[in-house]
Amino acid sequence: MTLMQLQAFVAAAARGTFTAAADELKMSQPAISDLIRRLEDELGTKLFQRGRSLVLTAAGEQLLPHAEQAVASARLGAQAVRSQLDLAGGTATFGLLRNADYYLRTNLAQRFRTRYPDVRIRLVGQNSAETAQAVAFGTLEAGLVTLPVPDEDLDIVPLARDELLYVTADAARAHTPPTIDDFCSVPLVLYDAHYATTDPARRQLNERAQLAGQRIEPVIEVEYLSSALALVSEGFGDSVMCRAATLSDAMPANLRTVPFAEPLYDTLALVRRRGQILSPATREMARMAWDSLVEHQAGPHGTAEITASTGQLSRFFAG
Numbered sequence: 400m401t402l403m404q405l406q407a408f409v410a411a412a413a414r415g416t417f418t419a420a421a422d423e424l425k426m427s428q429p430a431i432s433d434l435i436r437r438l439e440d441e442l443g444t445k446l447f448q449r450g451r452s453l454v455l456t457a458a459g460e461q462l463l464p465h466a467e468q469a470v471a472s473a474r475l476g477a478q479a480v481r482s483q484l485d486l487a488g489g490t491a492t493f494g495l496l497r498n499a500d501y502y503l504r505t506n507l508a509q510r511f512r513t514r515y516p517d518v519r520i521r522l523v524g525q526n527s528a529e530t531a532q533a534v535a536f537g538t539l540e541a542g543l544v545t546l547p548v549p550d551e552d553l554d555i556v557p558l559a560r561d562e563l564l565y566v567t568a569d570a571a572r573a574h575t576p577p578t579i580d581d582f583c584s585v586p587l588v589l590y591d592a593h594y595a596t597t598d599p600a601r602r603q604l605n606e607r608a609q610l611a612g613q614r615i616e617p618v619i620e621v622e623y624l625s626s627a628l629a630l631v632s633e634g635f636g637d638s639v640m641c642r643a644a645t646l647s648d649a650m651p652a653n654l655r656t657v658p659f660a661e662p663l664y665d666t667l668a669l670v671r672r673r674g675q676i677l678s679p680a681t682r683e684m685a686r687m688a689w690d691s692l693v694e695h696q697a698g699p700h701g702t703a704e705i706t707a708s709t710g711q712l713s714r715f716f717a718g
Contacts, residue, residue, distance in 0.1 A: 400441055402473055405466040407434040408446060412463055415452040475676070476717070490519040491680035493688070494530035494542030497591075498624070501643035502561070502667060502703060503691040510691070511684055518680045528597035534670050540681040543688050545599040546666040556669045556715045558692060561703040563600060563663040564645070564656040566628070567637040573655035579604075582659070583613040586636035590627040592620035600639060603663055625649040641665050642702040667692070667703065669715055682716055 410420035411431065421428045439446050446459035455463065491511065499507075508522045523530065523539060531548035533539040546557065565577050572585065582604070591598040596605075601615075608615045618636050621627050627638045632651035645656055669685055671677060677685065689712065696703050 400438065402469065404434045404438040405469050407431050408438060408459075408462070409466050409470050411435060411447065411453055412455055412459065417453070486515045486518050486679055486683060488517055489678055489680040490521060491678075491684040492521040492538075492540045493523070493681055493684045494533055494539045494544070495522065495524045495688075496527045496530065496543055496545050496667070497524060498545070498641060498644065498665075499524065499543060499688075501641065501647055502559075502695065503688065504695040504700070505691045507684070507688060507691065511687055514687075515680070515683070520684075522684075526591060526594040526597070527599050528594055531670055534672055537672060540675070540677055541669060541671040541685045543685075543692075544668055544670055546668050547599055547602060548670070552673050553670045554673050554675075554715065556707055556711045558667045558669060558689065558707045559696060559703040559705045560664040560666045562642045562658060563603075563639050563665055564642055564658055565637065566631060566640050566654050566656045568632055568634050568653055568655070569637070570655060572637065573657045576658050576660040578660045579607045579611045580613060582637075583608055583611075583615055587615065587617040588619040588621070588627045588630045588636040588638045589615075589617040590621050590624045590638070592622050595620065600641075600663075600665060604639070607661070607663075628654065639663075646700050646702070666706075669712075671715065677716070686716060 406424060407420060407426075410423045411417055414420045414423060417431045417435070418428045421431045424431070435446065442458065442462075444458040445456050446462060448454040448456060495507070508520050511518070511520060521539075523533065523542075527544035527546075527548055530539065530542040530544050531553060534542050535549070535552040546555070565573070565582065567573050589595075589601065591601060595601055604615055619627075619630055621630070624640060624644060628640065628649055628651055630636065631638050632653055640656070642656075644650065669689065689707075692703075693705060695701055696705055
């Protein structure tokens with residue numbers, strides 16, 4: 400069963416004669432007849448009742464919606480490839496988690512604009528919870544986030560995971576991996592204050608504390624990781640951070656990190672609105688984010704474990 404056979408079948412079903420189908424596809428009438436005959440031979444049944452006009456048989460009616468879907472998918476695929484090859488306009492709208500720089504180690508906007516100078520860019524960096532909400536509402540087409548996020552209206556492809564670490568200036572407290580009880584019992588300096596209840600890392604910690612009958616009550620909350628680490632460095636309390644950030648300039652030299660007794664992970668994921676086909680510009684932005692992630696994590700300073708499958712990514716980019 401070939402695409403050309405299915406195209407001939409769909410055209411004949413729509414036009415009612417092989418001659419009209421031949422005109423639509425710019426082929427000869429005998430060529431259309433031969434394509435349909437070979438398709439019927441392969442399936443072992445007639446697809447049309449021949450007469451003054453063509454009438455679908457029961458088998459033809461069963462095949463038609465699948466054939467139409469295959470032909471439409473092939474057409475959209477060809478359009479996507481042509482658009483990809485010639486991104487001469489449009490706008491890429493993409494959201495990034497705040498810690499994206501630790502994982503991509505590249506200026507994504509600069510890299511994209513250098514390759515596609517005629518495409519406008521709207522690259523929004525914010526907390527993952529807000530990025531996910533913007534994608535679900537259609538304000539952004541896609542984004543790179545940390546899980547968990549509300550997923551009711553989203554298609555999500557987990558890409559990689561990086562361990563969350565306990566960070567402290569107190570060598571004694573870094574000697575043994577802490578339990579959630581240990582974590583709740585020390586002064587805490589936590590970041591993402593504006594998103595305290597929705598930030599993915601804070602959600603994981605809060606859920607774990609709740610299961611242990613504990614409550615996380617930081618003594619200081621700030622907006623940015625760098626601010627929290629500076630306060631931890633001065634001894635005001637302890638915090639958490641992704642392993643990738645330990646290799647950044649934001650890490651004060653006197654701080655120590657240790658994994659939790661029960662490991663915690665940041666999971667990075669691509670998200671788009673459920674069922675939406677991405678525009679060529681945004682699809683290419685998402686693909687470049689993925690390529691940058693893989694490239695950096697394969698290098699000497701990569702800390703995240705890549706988990707995405709080729710099939711998952713193909714479905715995400717293809718829609």
